[in-house]
Amino acid sequence: MTTATRSEFDQGIALTPHAAEPGRYDAELGAGWQIGGGVNGGLLLAVAGHALSLANGDHRDPFSITGHYLSASRPGPATVRTETVRRGRSLTTGTASLLQDGEERLRVLATFGDLDTLDAEVATSALPPVMPLPDECIGVEHAPPQLIEQAALLERFDLRLDPATVGWALGQPSGNGRIQGWFRLADGRQPDPLLLLLVADSLPPVTFDLGRPGWAPTVELTVHLRAKPAPGWLRVAHATRNLAGGYFEEDCEIWDETGRLVAQSRQLARAPRS
Amino acid sequence: MTTATRSEFDQGIALTPHAAEPGRYDAELGAGWQIGGGVNGGLLLAVAGHALSLANGDHRDPFSITGHYLSASRPGPATVRTETVRRGRSLTTGTASLLQDGEERLRVLATFGDLDTLDAEVATSALPPVMPLPDECIGVEHAPPQLIEQAALLERFDLRLDPATVGWALGQPSGNGRIQGWFRLADGRQPDPLLLLLVADSLPPVTFDLGRPGWAPTVELTVHLRAKPAPGWLRVAHATRNLAGGYFEEDCEIWDETGRLVAQSRQLARAPRS
Numbered sequence: 001m002t003t004a005t006r007s008e009f010d011q012g013i014a015l016t017p018h019a020a021e022p023g024r025y026d027a028e029l030g031a032g033w034q035i036g037g038g039v040n041g042g043l044l045l046a047v048a049g050h051a052l053s054l055a056n057g058d059h060r061d062p063f064s065i066t067g068h069y070l071s072a073s074r075p076g077p078a079t080v081r082t083e084t085v086r087r088g089r090s091l092t093t094g095t096a097s098l099l100q101d102g103e104e105r106l107r108v109l110a111t112f113g114d115l116d117t118l119d120a121e122v123a124t125s126a127l128p129p130v131m132p133l134p135d136e137c138i139g140v141e142h143a144p145p146q147l148i149e150q151a152a153l154l155e156r157f158d159l160r161l162d163p164a165t166v167g168w169a170l171g172q173p174s175g176n177g178r179i180q181g182w183f184r185l186a187d188g189r190q191p192d193p194l195l196l197l198l199v200a201d202s203l204p205p206v207t208f209d210l211g212r213p214g215w216a217p218t219v220e221l222t223v224h225l226r227a228k229p230a231p232g233w234l235r236v237a238h239a240t241r242n243l244a245g246g247y248f249e250e251d252c253e254i255w256d257e258t259g260r261l262v263a264q265s266r267q268l269a270r271a272p273r274s
Numbered sequence: 275m276t277t278a279t280r281s282e283f284d285q286g287i288a289l290t291p292h293a294a295e296p297g298r299y300d301a302e303l304g305a306g307w308q309i310g311g312g313v314n315g316g317l318l319l320a321v322a323g324h325a326l327s328l329a330n331g332d333h334r335d336p337f338s339i340t341g342h343y344l345s346a347s348r349p350g351p352a353t354v355r356t357e358t359v360r361r362g363r364s365l366t367t368g369t370a371s372l373l374q375d376g377e378e379r380l381r382v383l384a385t386f387g388d389l390d391t392l393d394a395e396v397a398t399s400a401l402p403p404v405m406p407l408p409d410e411c412i413g414v415e416h417a418p419p420q421l422i423e424q425a426a427l428l429e430r431f432d433l434r435l436d437p438a439t440v441g442w443a444l445g446q447p448s449g450n451g452r453i454q455g456w457f458r459l460a461d462g463r464q465p466d467p468l469l470l471l472l473v474a475d476s477l478p479p480v481t482f483d484l485g486r487p488g489w490a491p492t493v494e495l496t497v498h499l500r501a502k503p504a505p506g507w508l509r510v511a512h513a514t515r516n517l518a519g520g521y522f523e524e525d526c527e528i529w530d531e532t533g534r535l536v537a538q539s540r541q542l543a544r545a546p547r548s
Contacts, residue, residue, distance in 0.1 A: 063521070064494040064542045066340040068367045068385050070360045085381050086344045091493065093342045093381060095369075107359050107367060109383040111342050111493055118519035123484070125451060126515035177399060210397070219365065219385055220338040222496050224542050226518055241400035242535050244500055245392030247337070249538055261516050264523055266540055268338045268498050 007189030008032065008156050009198065012043055013050045015080065023082040025051045027098075031075040035151045039073040041106075041218045042201030043153070046194045048096040048108040051080040053194065056112045059092040061193045065110035066222040073098075073105045085109075090117070115193065115228050128255040129237040131162035134182040138166050147204070157202060158184045165209060173211040179203050180237035183254075191229040191256065199236055200252050200265035206240045207248065207272055214272025219247070221267040232257030243271050281463030282306065282430050283472070286317055287324045289354065297356040299325045301372075305349040309425045313347040315380075315492045316475030317427070320468045322370040322382040325354040327468065330386045333366040335467045339384035340496040347372075347379045359383075364391070389467065389502050402529040403511035405436035408456040412440050421478070431476060432458045439483060447485040453477050454511035457528075465503040465530065473510055474526050474539035480514045481522065481546055488546025493521070495541040506531030517545050 006014070012033055015025035033043040045067045053060045078100050085093040096108040131137065137160035140148065147169075148154055161181035167174050183199055184191075191199070200223045205216040238252035248271045254263040280288070286307055289299035307317040319341045327334045352374050359367040370382040405411065411434035414422065421443075422428055435455035441448050457473055458465075465473070474497045479490040512526035522545045528537040 064342070066383060066494070066496060068338070068359070068383060070362075070367060085342070086378060088344075093344060095381075095383075104360060107369075107383060109340060109342060109369075109381060115519075118521070121520070122518040124516045124518050220340075220496075222340060222494075222540070224523055224540075226516060226521065242398045242500060242538060244396040244398050244535070245389070246395070247392070247500065249498055261518070264516060264540075266496070266498075266538075 007185065007187050009185055009189050009195060013047050013194060015050055015054065017054065023055055025054065025080045027078045027080060029073055029075050029078050031152060032156060033153045034075060035153050036215050037072070039075065040153050040201060041069055041221060042198040044073055044098060044106050045108070045201070045221060045223070046197040048080055048098050048106060049110065049194055049197050051082050052094050052096050052110055052112060055082040055084065056092045056094060058114055059112040061113060061115040062197065062223065062225050063091065063111050063113045064222065064224050065108060065197065066220065067106050067108045068220050069106055069218050070104050073100060076100065115225065122260065124261050126253070126261055128259055129180045129235055131180055134160045134233060137161055137181055138163055143169060156186055158186045159202070168208040168211070168213070173209050175210060177206050177210050177241070177243070178237070178239040179206055179209050183234045183236045190231040191234055193225050193228060196225055196229060196254055196263040197223055199234060199254055200263060203236055203238055206238055206250050210243065212272040216269045216272055219268045219270065221265060223263055223265040225263050227260050227262045229256040229262045230258045230260070246271055281459065281461050283459055283463050283469060287321050287468060289324055289328065291328065297329055299328065299354045301352045301354060303347055303349050303352050305426060306430060307427045308349060309427055310489050311346070313349065314427050314472070314475060315343055315495060316472040318347055318372060318380050319382070319475070319495060319497070320471040322354055322372050322380060323384065323468055323471050325356050326368050326370050326384055326386060329356040329358065330366045330368060332388055333386040335387055335389040336471065336497065336499050337365065337385050337387045338496065338498050339382060339471065340494060341380050341382045342494050343380055343492050344378050347374060350374065389499065396534065398535050400527070400535055402533055403454045403509055405454055408434045408507060411435055411455055412437055417443060430460055432460045433476070442482040442485070442487070447483050449484060451480050451484050451515065451517070452511070452513040453480055453483050457508045457510050464505040465508055467499050467502060470499055470503060470528055470537040471497055473508060473528055474537060477510055477512055480512055480524050484517065486546040490543045490546050493542045493544065495539060497537055497539040499537050501534050501536045503530040503536045504532045504534070520545050
């Protein structure tokens, strides 16, 4: 695939391996993935996940990946160093460090496998989020201008939020701590496992729906990838149930167009002041 | 505190630091913490968490801790090696490796802080699990003998399961994928942050309640510790909503006697065959 035809996301997570240093990859964090002055945490997790995917051979899918966010990333060059902790028959565990100017931004611990080898049984009891069709949802073009200005990455997304969960944009947060919507990439690039790492951190913080419009920096984000997503729209729902002591958890589910629960994530983040 | 008066749990997670090797601690994994031939994964996470707590100075509480289980542990000597990734003003991120005979059993990535410094606001919207009082629940003495034989660690617990979620013990699993109950240590040792790491992996696997009585090895377990637990009983509830492809997630909540949601955890585990 040439750069000319590469999608924005594939450019965003592109890596150059170092022949002389196995496990080292260079990246360029694009200004188009910024939010609130830093680079989006989901994009960073996808960059680190991409490096581990390249390092792990046929165990190329992140079954469980955890990132701890150490310092704010900014657009520009970055280096990812990977290390294999243990390679087993069906799973490989490894670590990745993402650095800029020698300062570590993100440390990752993850176990990878091959989603194509999993057995076909699906006994999921969870139900997909109920919401209006994409055309009846609220596009980002209706978001407050100050939100768009702070979030260049929204231009990469075709994100349609459920009207029932966007009262906060009109100054009327529901207080439920839940935001959901439809997600696809604006340039038509179809979903795959690495994209889901970005999607898990792509909706506005659930704290917006609690009347706290401020910045909510992620301390830790864990994503479980459970199946390869089908082409088409993704339904994304996230919520919090435990805002306390200045922190909150944010649980996210990602469903593909066939109705499969393809990813579950949870993050611990610092709560904005009320 | 002398060994003679130390609780079983404090003995179970006891560590000997090496003066000559900063960050190295020796442990002895006790036979009393076995389940199904291995040492309980929650106990292992508490041992590694204890090492990081000692290494991290005043950032002694695991705010978010993730363990990836690499090989089955057995009773006997073990070594924990810790490494500080980044020390910040209020949070310290570090890694720990637990090894036996040079083989790595568990790799941990965690961010620690001081729960005593958090602000007092509690805006939790989650509600504690509803169940009968401990005396009206089912003690482990009623568990099937083959379960007790395989799980020496149950003798360390005073665990009372909600009768509504123990049909599986009588051959009538509910199919809901949910088990809940009251927990305290049999020897009266009161809960603290490190104990909660054990409690997060202390109930029978939720797959029992789906009619799958087999072994469910943990791939990855993440615990968020949100407050220090009050003395007394803990209420513990865990559930799965996405058993698919041979894996399942298990979400656990731990509530203290005052009704505070003190910990939330999620693990990815291999599903037993149905």
